Amino acid sequence: MQRSFARRSLFGAAAAVGGAAFVGPLGGTAVAAGSARRRWPARFPLPDGFRPEGITIGSEPYAYLGSMASGDVYRANLATGRGRVVVQGLGPEHPVAGLKIDAWGRLFLCGGASGEIRVADLRTGRITKSFTVGTDLTLVNDVFLTPDAAWFTDSFEPQLYKLPLGRRGEPADRVVTVPLSGDWVQGAVITGNGITATPDGRALLVVNDFADGGSLMRVNPRTGVARKVDIGPVLLPNGDGLLLLGRLLYVVQQRQNAIDVLRLDDAGTRGTAVTRITDPEHFRVPTTAAVHGDRIYLPNARFDVEAPTPETDYDVVSVERVRA
Structure with a gap:
């Protein structure tokens, strides 16, 4: 019998960094004071030419970032900002977009336009599984982990990919394609993007950058039927990474250089705007977000x-x- 989808844990998330950020209600701004107690860097460099897109942070204070340029995975120490490549990429034809780390030291990697899904072992730095x-x-744009599966989005096809996981997170030998239906509308441009779970863990949430000017969709993981989440007047035309913390959903709106924060109901069928976070000085098209402690970290992809x-x-x- 399949284990309950509702019994999930967030093994990784996405993040944002920037000194003094502007935080305020949608349509307004207010200044968010930085933590005086925080001595870790609020901003740190990546290697020149790296071209980051995804970020994930596990239980330890290390951020892992994937390279669209080479497929490398870079590990940065959040306490110092220093880091190094821990997984050697396969070259520019095998990029890494979104990624997530699990509790056993595996990285699940999205291969972007290569159509690849890869699994890497952090102990060895080797790719242990690869699927096309x-x-x-x-x-293949973004990934989210539940206890039973790794779920991947496809930005140009109306479908998700499910990689089943064993009791200790070991990946299966095949990937299942789950077609999207219901309210899902596929555009000619990037459509499916960030992915996470509903607060009650019974369904998936996926950004649809095209439908109705940019929407949030609640997807039944068994059937692929998508229903539009009522988030009022908020539009997500540049919605990218999703980060769920309790009932607060952080939606990175990359080319708007902003994060929209929504409060969801438990089932993830409705949401209301809480605030918008911007940082004109430091945001340079951030894409995804991950959390550690009281900070959210984001890579600046610089798609401009x-x-x-x-x-x-x-x-x-x-x-x-x-x-809030």
Whole structure:
């Protein structure tokens, strides 16, 4: 019998970093004071030319970031900001977009336009499993872990990918494709993006950047039927990474250089706007978010740079968690 989808744990999340951020109700702004007690860097550099997109943080104070340029995975010490490559990439044809770490030291990697799903072992730095999914149009964008499966989004095909997991998180030998239906509307541009679970753990939440100007969808993991979440007037046309902390959902709106924070009901069928976080000085098209302590960390993907070079600089910024 399949273990209950509701008994989940968040093995990884996405994050944002930045010094003094602006936090306020949607449509307004207010200044969020930085923590005077915090001595760790609120912002730290990544290697030049790295081209980050995804971030994940486990139980220890290390952030893991994937490279769209090379497929490398970089580990940064949150206490110092220093880091190194811990998984060597397979080259520019095998990028890493979203990624998540589990409780056993595995990294689940989204291969972007390569259509690949990879699993890496942090103890050895080696890729232990690799799958190719979807079609020639597929872009494997983001991943979320439940106790039973790793769930991956496809930005150009109306479907999710489910990699079943064993009792200790060991991945299966095949990936299951779950077509999306119901209220799901597929656009000609990037559509499915960030993914997480509802607060009660019974369903998945997926950003749809196209439907009705940018929506949040609640997806039944057994059937793939999607229903639009009522989030009032909030639109998510640039919705990227999702981070759920309790009933607060952080939606990174990358090209808006903002994070919209929504309060959801337990079932994830409704949400209301709590605040919008911006940081004009430090946000440079952040994409995903992960949390450690009272800080949310985000990589600046700099998608506004049309022709990034090996000398293009990248960094990670952080903001304080919303207490509401």
